[in-house]
Amino acid sequence: MRLARALSGTVAALSSLLLVADASGAVAAGTKTVKIGLLASLSGYVASYGTDERDGALLAINEINKSNAIPGVTLQPIVLDDKGDPTAAVEAAQQAIDQGAIAILGPTTTAGTAALASIATARQVPDISFGLLPVAPHAKPPAYAYSLSIEPNDEAVGDLDAALAGKNVKTIALIYDSNAYGQSISDGIKREAAAKGIRTVASEAFKSTSTDMTPQLTAIRSAKPDAIIDVGGGTTPGLIARQMYELGMHQKLVISAVSFGIGAVKFAQIAGPNALSNVRHTAFAEEVWNTLPKADPRYAKLQAVIPAFRKAYGHDPNGYGAAAAYDAAWVLADAIKRADSVDSKKIQAALDQTKYQGTLCLAQFSPDSHSACHSDSLVVSKLAGGKLVYGD
Amino acid sequence: MAEVIGQLLVTGVLLGLMYGVIAVCIGIIYNATQIINFAQGEFVMIGGVAAWVLITELHAPLWLAGVAAVAIGAAMGLIIERLVINTARRFRPPLLTYIFLTFGVSIILSNLTMFAFGTNPLIFDPFLGRAPIVFEKISTSSQYALLLPLCLVLLAGLTFFFAYTRYGKSMRAAAVNEFGAKIVGIDVGVLSMMAFALSGAVSALVGFFLTPITTTSYSIGLAFTLKGFAAAITGGLGDFRGAVVGGLIIGIVESLGAGLVSSQFQDAITFLFVIVMLVVLPKGIFASMVEERDRL
Amino acid sequence: MSGARGRRAVAEALALLGLGLVVALGGHFFLSNYWLTVGVVIAMYSLPSLALLLLLGYAGRPSFGHAAFFAVGAYASAVTTTRLGWDPVAGALAGIVVAGAVAYVIGFPLLRLSGHYLAIATLAFAIIVRVVLENATPLTGGLNGIVGIPSLGTPRTAFVLVVMLVTIIYAAAVFIDHSRIGRILRALGDDERAMASCGINPQSIRTAVFVASAVLTSIAGSVYAHFLTYISPEPFNVDMSVLFVTMMLVGGTGSVWGALIGACIVGAIPAVLSTYAAYSALLYGIAIVAVLLLAPYGVLGLPTQLRIARARLRRIVASGSKPAQAGEVANVD
Incomplete structure (x- = not known):
């Protein structure tokens, strides 16, 4: 039983090693494909948020690739279900990183984000969560050096x-x-x-x-x-x-x-x-999005994003999740571009300097603040x- | 204070009727097969979804939606009995296995519903309008109040069916002694099919009535199953009066517990009460004549 | 324990230890972090699976509430290590003590119940424990949970550690299962009259088995806390209790190996299906139903099932009649 698993695992391990080797290093000339993990609750009680988040993130990734927003780099998402459960989120994160993901978007829940924090730190892969960061004194850098949230804090x-x-x-x-x-x-x-x-x-x-x-x-x-x-x-x-x-x-x-x-x-x-x-x-x-004051910097962005979402999926976003994940993907792309590298550590360093106008807010990260939005968002x-x- | 307690009691009774009718549906299958169907809540959910499709998408009249829900519920019951329960029965697995088979079925049904209808809650308007029924300072929605006649009709109908009709009597006989029932020429397979179809139909009807109150969506099934199961057990498995009384007790404890003691501890209060009831009355309030045929 | 039975017990226990060693070393050298993580989860869940198997086999009682003991272990470890600075092993021992004590106290009233009545009572117990954890905020952090629990280390270290721990526990369980006590318990099951005629008090035996199953589950909970480094009350729900029983049933309840095989199968299904993302939950449901339909007595029950099928086939060939109808098959239990 376990031997069979071990064998199939070995194959997966070897292939993932090759992919990791392929994904590291500086951005070279010509297009190179890098993988990112996309974790969301696609089943279970929070699936209404999770499916929206997946769709929002995929929309953004598509735009990023089409517009060549990161020169020479194409993002390839690995979509995985975190089932609204922290254990499943941890498994999914390890799977994504094993397959060569240089960064992770998601998961949906706070519990999943908290469980991922030690993995993100240990494997030095940045994680931009769609959920809130947990409320606790040490749920901040350095323990959460690689965990960020696209949302405002409590x-x-x-x-x-x-x-x-x-x-x-x-x-x-x-x-x-x-x-x-x-x-x-x-x-x-x-x-x-x-x-x-x-x-x-x-x-x-x-x-x-x-x-x-x-x-x-x-x-x-x-x-x-x-x-x-x-x-x-x-x-x-x-x-x-x-x-x-x-x-x-x-x-x-x-x-x-x-x-x-x-x-x-x-x-x-x-x-x-x-x-x-x-x-x-x-x-x-x-x-x-339709009744915001036109002076609001988010107005113009949303005028493009919401119809694009509707066109891609045939329905409006259910709630806030699609926009949050959409922003998370763009914030990551922005960081990769500024880092001018697909090395996870350099991307995290760039993420800590983020100042990006998204559809939710002016997303800002600093080395000691990992919640992107503030009350004015x-x-x-x-x-x-x-x-x-x-x-x- | 009197108005608070009055309101909580009324709410508790209505909640209790809701749990009670689901417990009755669980009892129908249990009586004929001794199986606890963990997909019962999904039958309720599917009834609501079917009615929603007719009312919202096809603009059908209310009565037609109700009929369609009942038909689809019965069909679902039949399909699951033939595909899953009957297949499993060939090897006579312990009753515990059936619980997990039906639990697997509930995962399948809920995920299929999610793919077909999305994750959003589905709802249609209450049958008698939005205006609440108000008495002094105690009020409730009119849709909730409809549960009372529904419950009475169900109880009367099922009591008649099991006490006076040939099939009803056969079902009871098969539950007491399957072997004996076979000897006198009762086809246990047919009874099991009938029980699942009947239970599916009644559950779907309940779902049709509940959707304007609770909304329906892929994920609501398990909560219904658990509360219904607890109500059925508290009242005494297989006894329809017991199912309703068990439901009422759970509903009232839940309402009073949340309103007067602590809403944070609502579930703990309710289930602690269930445990105490079971310790005092290990076979439920209306302890069934039917001994459990097989250990789990 | 003597003669052939004793030798078989020693052989099986040694085989388990050997297998554990091979798996731990093989995993250490060949598995990717993902499969190591899946392996830790499977090994961790194989303990509650074993606990429920012993409870059903020795006491004839199912439990739908073992997520509660899992939670007790997890919280004991988390609270003692983060707030009191205890050693993780001491924390796990604290979990064992608390889980055992709780099981002892509730065992007496609850185990008088049986069948579906016990199922709902254990389920209710687990819900109560969860609500208490949600509201004992000063101790448990309430709904926000506890962060910063000491980690088991890299997936590689965690895998070797947990696999070895689980192997030793399983080897001990195999040994006990084959011992005189194990055989007597299995033979008697919950037959009260048989027990009483052997001078055994069924109530105290049942409570003892219940306590042992709670302790085993609590150990797994401690592993969970150190493995995830974060816990909150949310995952300790009905689904988790149901998962434990599913594992036991899929493996088969006839022998200790069933719990292990069941945990491996049920734990590996989501991992194999994960590439189907949104469909993985649906496929998981289909897989569970399919396994239980094809092997209603679990994977370990397959040989018996085959024997029956063959006998039936022989009868059909001999008589040239129609296949046997439902209900004609002898009860295998």
């Missing part, structure tokens, strides 16, 4: 959520998905709210598979907050908005960034037309005519 999101809820508001209630993302963002909101003198009067959790948040909302109703902030994706924001309407709760509902994994149209369909007027959302520019939006539009 403080950035929490800051804007609290600010948005905080207009004429003295008390807020939190309702969050009980996963790492939900907890870190809602902790961030609590800190920022406290700093602004806003009291958090209730903090309730739900599961991403929950379909009835009435018990949590009933508890919140009796705490009488001025506004409610929801952190959590998929169907849950829509269900919460609808159940608030059914319970006769008319407070402002702020839906935190990244929570619209299914798009505004679906949200409106789930929530129902009567439940939309008091909803606000801290959105990524991509979600309101998020915009305030509301629902009008079943669509998400820019503005409060």
Whole structure:
């Protein structure tokens, strides 16, 4: 049993050695193909984000290759499923690196990113994750020297959520998905709210598979907050908005960034037309691409990217994931170009100097900050005519 | 406080009916075959998806969508019984193997649905409109309230079927004593087919009713299966009253636990209650007359 | 233990140790990092697979909640090494103690249940443990988990280490399985009257086996924590518990080797399918159903299955009649 595996593994190992040898060294004249790992949750509970991320990244890679954005270099993605599980993410990362990947885009989840950090560092392969970096003092360089995230960190999101809820508001209630993302963002909101003198009067959790948040909302109703902030994706924001309407709760509902994994149209369909007027959302520019102010540097970019996505895949992006992965691929291409090398260490050095205008934000990395976006990358939006539009 | 508890109780009862009807579907298959079908939630999901296709894509009337969902659910049940359960039965594997076979089936069904319909949730409008039903300060959606008559009709229909019809009685007989049933000329294979078809049909009907409340998508199946399984066990496997009572207990504990104690500990409270119930009543509330034929 | 049986036990245990050594060395010299990683995962999961096999074989009890003991081991290692600065071995021992104690406490009420009732009770237990880990934030880091757990080193070192550890445990298990105690336990299964007539208290035997299975699973959890260097409560879910039982069933429950073979097959399927990316989950489901349909008694049960098929064929040839219908085949169990 194991011998057979060992043999087939040997073949894989030998072939991957050849590929690694081929991929290292400086960019030479003529086109050379380099491999990059593309890890996303293509199955499991977060597949709606993962499939979008894969599609967004592939769109960007296609553009990069067609426009010869990295002179003389063609990127070849190795697409692998991280299944929303850190063990699978680790296996996938090793597989991609063995096959000669010089950098990794993804995975989808924070847990996967955290599990990959030691591999990225040990094998000195940069990893630009689509998920948040974990919240912990040592989830930063040097331990995370090769792990970066294309997203804002928890403080950035929490800051804007609290600010948005905080207009004429003295008390807020939190309702969050009980996963790492939900907890870190809602902790961030609590800190920022406290700093602004806003009291958090209730903090309730739900599961991403929950379909009835009435018990949590009933508890919140009796705490009488001025506004409610929801952190959590998929169907849950829509269900919460609808159940608030059914319970006769008319407070402002702020839906935190990244929570619209299914798009505004679906949200409106789930929530129902009567439940939309008091909803606000801290959105990524991509979600309101059509109504952004024209002066916004992201406007022109998104005018090209979203129709291209639609043309390539026959549907709009579900949520923010496509744009995040699209940016991640371009940020990597930008770094390879500046490094003028396909050597992973040199690419990481270039990544640490990143300042790249993407569709999400002006992505910036430095040796001690590996979250690309900051709170100014998020915009305030509301629902009008079943669509998400820019503005409060 | 009274309005809080009242609201939580109402929510709990409705949640409980939802778990209860799924537990009933699990019970139908268990009664005829002693198999716990871990793809039960996928049958519910497919019913919702089928109705969604008719309503949203083909603009069919509601009743036709319901009929189509039931037909597709029954067909799915039949196909899975013939392709998987009947094939496995040739070697009479332990009951534990069937759980994992059906779990494998649930992975296949959920992934096929993902490829066919994408990862986005599917939903259509509630049958009686969006306006909630409000009494004093206690309210709920009208769609949820429809579960009550659905549940009563199901219970009455199934009780009649198993108590008075020839096939229903045969199914019970086969569950108690398969060998004896064969001797008196009951074809166990046919009964198993009927049970899967009936359970698939009822599950799909449940999915048709639930979709406006919960939405449906490739990934919702397992959560339904687990809660339905817990409800069926708490009530006493194979007893339809038990399934509904078990569902109600779980729904009410879940609602009160989240609303009054801690939403962070919601699942822990619910399942701790299930364990305590099982320790006190090791065979469920309506302890079944049918002894488990085989150890797992 | 004496005579032929004893010699067979020694031979099998030695064969396992030899095989382990060959695999560890072969892997060390010939495998790529990816296959080494897959190998570590398979070796790690082969311990819960073994734990469940012993529980089913010796106590006649299935468990749908062993992800809980896996989590206990992982968290014990993570908390003691990152917060208290303990040695990883001491951390794993802490996991063993905690998992064993928890199993002992819940074993008494839970193991009175059987069949589907026990299945849901163990499942419920695992959900409770997960919720507790999610909320004991000062200790466990809550939903954010624990980062910076000391690593097992490169995939190469990790592979050799874990394969050797697993080999030794399996060799011991083979030895015990063939010993007098093992044979008595297997023969009696959960037949309470048979046990009682031999002067054995079935309840205490069952609890002891449950504790042993929890300890084995906890060791695997410790390996997991050091292997991933990051843990959070999310992966310790129903899917993980189900995966453990699937491995055991695919291998076959008749002998200790079944747990190992099952872990290898079920662990290798996703690795082989990974190139199909989005379709790998679908293909995994198809593979599990296919294996269980072709070998409903697991891979180890195939010879018995073949014997039955051959006997049936002989009967058909002899009588010239139609093939036997469902239900006519003798129960192989």
